[in-house]
Amino acid sequence: MNLEPVLDLNAYLKERKQWIDGAIDRYLPSEEASPQDLFKAMRYSLFAGGKRIRPILCLAAAEAVGRQGRPDSLFPVACALEYIHTYSLIHDDLPAMDNDDYRRGKPTSHKVFGEALAILAGDALLTEAFQLMTRRDLQTDYAPENLLRVIAEIAAAAGSFGMVGGQVDDVQAEGKPGNLDTLHRIHTRKTGAMIVVSLRSGAILAGGTEEDLQALTNYGHKIGLVFQIADDILNIEGDSALLGKNTGSDAARGKMTFPLFMGLENSRQKALSLVEEALGDLEVFDDRAAPLRLLARYFVERKF
Amino acid sequence: MNLEPVLDLNAYLKERKQWIDGAIDRYLPSEEASPQDLFKAMRYSLFAGGKRIRPILCLAAAEAVGRQGRPDSLFPVACALEYIHTYSLIHDDLPAMDNDDYRRGKPTSHKVFGEALAILAGDALLTEAFQLMTRRDLQTDYAPENLLRVIAEIAAAAGSFGMVGGQVDDVQAEGKPGNLDTLHRIHTRKTGAMIVVSLRSGAILAGGTEEDLQALTNYGHKIGLVFQIADDILNIEGDSALLGKNTGSDAARGKMTFPLFMGLENSRQKALSLVEEALGDLEVFDDRAAPLRLLARYFVERKF
Numbered sequence A, B: 001m002n003l004e005p006v007l008d009l010n011a012y013l014k015e016r017k018q019w020i021d022g023a024i025d026r027y028l029p030s031e032e033a034s035p036q037d038l039f040k041a042m043r044y045s046l047f048a049g050g051k052r053i054r055p056i057l058c059l060a061a062a063e064a065v066g067r068q069g070r071p072d073s074l075f076p077v078a079c080a081l082e083y084i085h086t087y088s089l090i091h092d093d094l095p096a097m098d099n100d101d102y103r104r105g106k107p108t109s110h111k112v113f114g115e116a117l118a119i120l121a122g123d124a125l126l127t128e129a130f131q132l133m134t135r136r137d138l139q140t141d142y143a144p145e146n147l148l149r150v151i152a153e154i155a156a157a158a159g160s161f162g163m164v165g166g167q168v169d170d171v172q173a174e175g176k177p178g179n180l181d182t183l184h185r186i187h188t189r190k191t192g193a194m195i196v197v198s199l200r201s202g203a204i205l206a207g208g209t210e211e212d213l214q215a216l217t218n219y220g221h222k223i224g225l226v227f228q229i230a231d232d233i234l235n236i237e238g239d240s241a242l243l244g245k246n247t248g249s250d251a252a253r254g255k256m257t258f259p260l261f262m263g264l265e266n267s268r269q270k271a272l273s274l275v276e277e278a279l280g281d282l283e284v285f286d287d288r289a290a291p292l293r294l295l296a297r298y299f300v301e302r303k304f
Helices: A009-027 A036-046 A053-064 A072-093 A109-113 A115-132 A144-158 A163-173 A180-205 A210-237 A249-253 A258-262 A264-284 A287-301 B009-027 B036-046 B053-064 B072-093 B109-113 B115-132 B144-158 B163-173 B180-205 B210-237 B249-253 B258-262 B264-284 B287-301
Strands: none
Touching (some): A053 A180, A072 A180, A109 A115, A115 B144, A144 A163, A163 A180, A180 A258, A210 A287, A258 A264, B009 B053, B036 B072, B036 B115, B053 B180, B053 B287, B144 B180, B163 B180, B180 B210, B210 B249, B210 B258, B264 B287
16 A cells, blocks of 8 residues: 655645745845846746746756755755746847747737847846856855856856757758758757756755766656657647647748657657656656656646 | 066067967867857857957956966956957847947947847857856866855856946936936946956955955956046047047947046046056055056057
8 A cells, every 4th residue: 555645746836836936036136126127127037927847847856866845055046047048038039039929928028128128138137047056155055066067067058059059050940941850959959958957957966976967867858858849739739828829830930840740649659758768767766756757747748 | 776577568468368369269169060150150259359358357366466377277267258248249239239230340240140140149158158167177276165256256247237237227328318427337337347357256266365356346446437438538539440440439329428428638537547546456466466557557548
């Protein structure tokens, strides 16, 4: 008889989202600070409905390698990941890039604040992310060497060989014939790298072994892809109201997607088999990896 | 009879510019790396004729507090300052901001590579700056705590209360009646903060005392202002060929400048008296601060 309490993933996600929302609210200067419009723009995008996936992966990875309880001391790093993600969305939405007027059903930053402020709010969020990761109080819990390693890995994942490089590839691929390899490469850089480093950073700070880090890296690559495939599928058959954007927009734009190259059913099967493989990667961990296991399934089953 | 060799500032600047140029060239991936256009754009702006003032201030401050010889181990941090400066120029020049087609006589990044790539090259440079500062080899020479402190201070100077905040103020001030106080506040954030932190970062890593850091901070605030006043004066009466841009452009745009509020002659006097005050701040240092002393005068006498 298994007496272990069954983990309620929704409650788990909700609680962590609240932790992260609260931490971001504390870290951000009030909207009265100067320049007011800059802080308004930063806050607007940080609180525009993000699910806090990257911070939650960071905390869940720390938990998997043995960090118990509410890990307040990890919050600055977890939030830094969300700052970087948010800056990338603001810049991706700009007229010179994807030219999106809405995201998650809300007007994008440049529609609300103008292009100049949107660019600068993105710049500020990226910069503040690094300031968060160098807060003095982090050094009471973590070795400076480990903090430097985490900052180095996050910068690498966010930079020209990671997220920014992937966005360049994405922008340049538009309107050109592509294939599954191109698509795979773009996503590995554009979203995969930050998902992997979200997991690694939590595990590094929580004292994970190199074996733990490798397992999380393998898991992260797979769920990053699952996340993207699910996104592509939702864009075809999801609920516009839940998604906060029109379905069918990828096809209308001629965007490369997994269903375009593999068909809808094969894309679904691919996502499901990646989830199974990702669960295999987690076999080195005990029950403390339960949230990561449920998250893998959640990524393929999510509705928005 | 003073047998001490007189420092030749031009030779000093030239040598350090070569060190920095060489280091940047080594740190940057080759233009064959993928995405090629991104690395081309990063390299283009990094080698568009910058004088390497911030890296040189970093090295000179380390020298003032006692660091002798060619300080190779400081190069990653010195170059990171130049990366951040360069990213800020690329983003400032964008159509949504100052909309400049030329800088130092060369077409700006978005004119050469398009707006999307210019935004992304700026993003990549800012991100890579933090990667440079977390290179493993830095830890053989510097305590991790000091590296974290330097990263924290540089992020603060570059962020929403520093350079980015100053740029927001600058963008928002355009076309509005301003005064000397507004102008002062904009420059303190927009250029002053990075100049001060360039000096502080070199001194922190070279083992400067808190007294040293305070003296350099005071000196930096003043020469930052001197640099800006000189810029404003050059825009009125400089040599367009040497400057690589048309003189009179500030006035044509209705930009706030020191000469606009104080007149040309008072601006010149203000710069000269700030230089004297800055030299006073350096009195805590011995002859090893000679380069910083000459630099203060150079800032007011420069022709481009």
